[in-house]
Amino acid sequence: MHMTDSRTIAATPEEVWAAILDPDVLKQCVPGCTEMSGSAEEGFEATVVQKVGPVKATFQGTVALSDMVPGQSLKLSGEGKGGAAGFAKGGADVTLKAVEGGTELHYEVEAKVGGKLAQLGSRIIDGFAKKMADQFFSNFQTVVEGPQEADADSAETAGEGGEKKKGWFKKLVS
Amino acid sequence: MPKDHGIGASPKRREDVRFLTGAGNYTDDINVHGQAYVHFLRSDMAHGKINSIDTSAAEGMPGVVRIFTGKDFEGVGGLPCGWQVTDKNGDPMKEPPHPVLAQGKVRHVGDPIAAVVADSLEQARTAAEAIVLDIEELPAVVDMAKALQPGATKVHDDLADNLCYDWQFGTDTETTDAAFMNAAHVTTLELVNNRLVANPMEPRVAVGDYSRARDEHTLYTTSQNPHVIRLLMGAFVLGIPEHKLRVVAPDVGGGFGTKIFHYAEEAFCTFAAKACNRPVKWTSTRSEAFMSDAHGRDHVTKIELALDKDNNFLAVRTDTLANMGAYLSTFSSSVPTWLHGTLMAGNYKTPAVQVNVKAVFTNTVPVDAYRGAGRPEATFQLERVIDKAARELGVDPIALRRQNFITQFPYATPVAVEYDTGDYEATMAKMEELMDIKGFAARRAESEKNGKLRGLGVNCFIEACGIAPSNLVGQLGARAGLYDAATVRVNATGSISVLVGAHSHGQGHETVFPQVVAEMLGIDESMVDIVHGDTSKIPFGMGTYGSRSLAVCGSAMVRATEKIINKAKKIAGHLLEASDADIELKDGKFTVAGTDKSVAWGDVTLAAYVPHNYPLEDIEPGLEETAFYDPANFTYPAGAYACEVEVDPDTGKVTIEKFVSADDFGNVVNPMIVEGQVHGGIAQGIGQALLENCAYDENGQLLSASYMDYAMPRADDIPHMANYVVDHSCQTPCTHNPLGVKGCGEAGAIGSPPTVVNAVIDALHSGGHTHVSHIDMPVSPSRVWAAINGQ
16 A cells, blocks of 8 residues: 655754654654654664554554655654554655745655454555554644644643643754 | 155255254364363464564463474474376476474465464463564565566475466367367457355364373364365374274364365364373364465466357367465365366367366465365356357357257267266256246346346356266376265164265255165165264265265265165065065065065064074174275266346446256255255355455455455345246256266356356346456456446
8 A cells, every 4th residue: 555645844854854753752643652662773662552443453563764864854664563463564755845834744655464454454454544644744743843822722721730732842942 | 746755855954953953063062171272373474484483471371281383393294185286297286395383484374373272262362462473574476477477486485486287188289279270260258266265154173182091082173074184184194093093073064165175273183182181172263264264266267269150169278377375275286177177168069178277376375175166167267258259259148058069978078077968958948948038038128127237147067076986086196085985784673874974064964865775775764864974983984075975975875775685685585484586675674576475674673683583604693784885987967057137237236136047966865955055056156256255465465354355145145035946857867876866066156157247248238338248256346337337
């Protein structure tokens, strides 16, 4: 299965690049991620809980970064094993380009599933994978940009510990 | 008036009393004291190199008895293939090892990697999750044509390529080519015979038990042929002699071929029961069944038909790729060859028939016999290409078939077999009558008024049942004999147990076989029971497949009963003080011919077991006889099938409005059971034609592994009973078995797929969609819609 899309993020390519390499950011972005550790150099290890149609499983996975051209492009390769549920693996070629208003993030995703996920979920897997990719990059956009000003107040009241939610980069620099 | 007992009567199936009241005793109902449970960890990859299997964490988990991997089976034989095919160069087929648990590589999704034996199934499953696998995924080959390309990934590294054999059969190339050169018309058709999953209602189960005190093994298993399993597993896999190995196949809930074969799980449970000194039980889940039961069909074929200017068939030439899957299942190699090529003449006197088959290894579940086994594939090609030829030539498809029928018997085909008897004109005429072909135009007009396209599909079929004789099949590569055996055990009071080698798993043997014995002896059927499915009870048996039970095992039973009658006449002669040559047996009474002196059946049987007044110097006491029967030839059931479909041109949905079969099964013992067999067979054929498809993606992932994605036929896919007409009144008795019977178990599944497709094509042409010459099965709404719309 192949998916491709782009979105514009209100941050500089350098800010976006730094975010991609941060396990905390990735943890917030990967849908269903409960644990994420490691580093950009060593690769990340992740635990993801997801439900695909009738199959719910905990995936133990690894994410490796390669072909890194700082501030411009990289390849994310991931593989998750869900035990009896089978496996999912995929890769995303990500390119960053400075545009007016921020950075255009373009991605091409290849994904495949095996075992029970394929046997029971083949009819819904394409839609599922697209949803996962959309969610990942939407989350990423939100984390990097921070909530919109209009949302900030509600986020503040709803936020845990009363801490005002800030964008990832603003937190980093403030 | 129909008979109410004996041969030709239709008593209700006595086995149904227990099946319909939940009193059946299936393998999963068997629980041995102290048994442990096994869960197989199966590959979720289609192809991979096993770097390591770390079971250390799993071994310490609660309830785990022992964990097995391929290493534990290194000293054990692999699963054998029962038929060696010789390719066209004279070389034996490639026969790669088939280990019980994967060794070195995994080769299909579902390939068992490790087996966890634990106190409970839950514990076994949980522990299997803790096994750490390091398997390096390799590219998978799925498509047969790609698998044969130079440089394709090899399923078996030790082989030169993925070709199992390249087989050629029938008329020589020079003669065949000459016939095509001289043809006035050649019709060519490329088609796929879709991969199917048998889906018996009862999934497979195996329970292994071992007595250390007696050094005896018992395997309870869902098998169609327990003696075959005993032989294959005992002699080739585990090295257990027959007298130390008992195989029991109790009530079995449907087989359809897929329970013929010897499977890894059977060998595993037998092996593990000894290794763990504890009974070991495995029950397949439905998901496991999809990826571990042998699949069926999966042929890709190009067929050519040459005709002269008068539309006489001159030659048939076929080129088929047959999918073997990742390993050779027990009879896989014979299906596309001897069970398929030998039927390519069909019902027609075509002088030249050449069959070419390449069998191919792929990273998919092994493929083997499924109801019909090779014969549906042959029939589908031939009857589709004839239909296409009729359309191209603008002639009536019924007339074209008629003109080419074989009419003289016996008839030796160009593909090795000799049809002993048949009357194809009779079944065709019967089909036309039952279908009311003359009224079709009016019915089509009616459908058109409702915006539907109505099509009529017709075809013939022939099949070969009761594969035999053993000396011939041995020359063709069979590694087994194909006789069968029966023991007729007459008890002192006259009741009878018949121990038969055939296995009943839905066929109704328990009703039919006693009808035969009771008729021969003139006693009540209730005095006769059959015993089957246990190697410790029955003398021997090759089991049930290929519509052989009555023709082969039934004949052995007749022979044994004849021996009983001969001996009983001697006893009666003694009791009546007459020569046994003068004794007549009628209605359960022995009479001295021409007198009123007689003794009853029970008097004779009692004398045999209480031999006070008995010719002990001439004959032994007791009344028990065994016969083995090896048929002289196959039997050749044949028939003509027709169906009418309605196609909704807006959605592509096909509805079967009426189905008619006119079969010639020779003599019929129980008409009701024969009709049930044909109803079921046609339902499976309709399933193949309209609904069922086992799908893999290009990575070898199995996509259709549940009933959400694999469409089984449901009641509303089958015509209403009033329009689901099965007839077997045309009877040309088999000339070489004592009952004159042929075999009815597979006919419906063989004859019906081309009927449905022919009808759909006819419907589309009536709607002006004349560009559609073929649609591959399953003829689903999306495929029909795409064909109509040129997509």
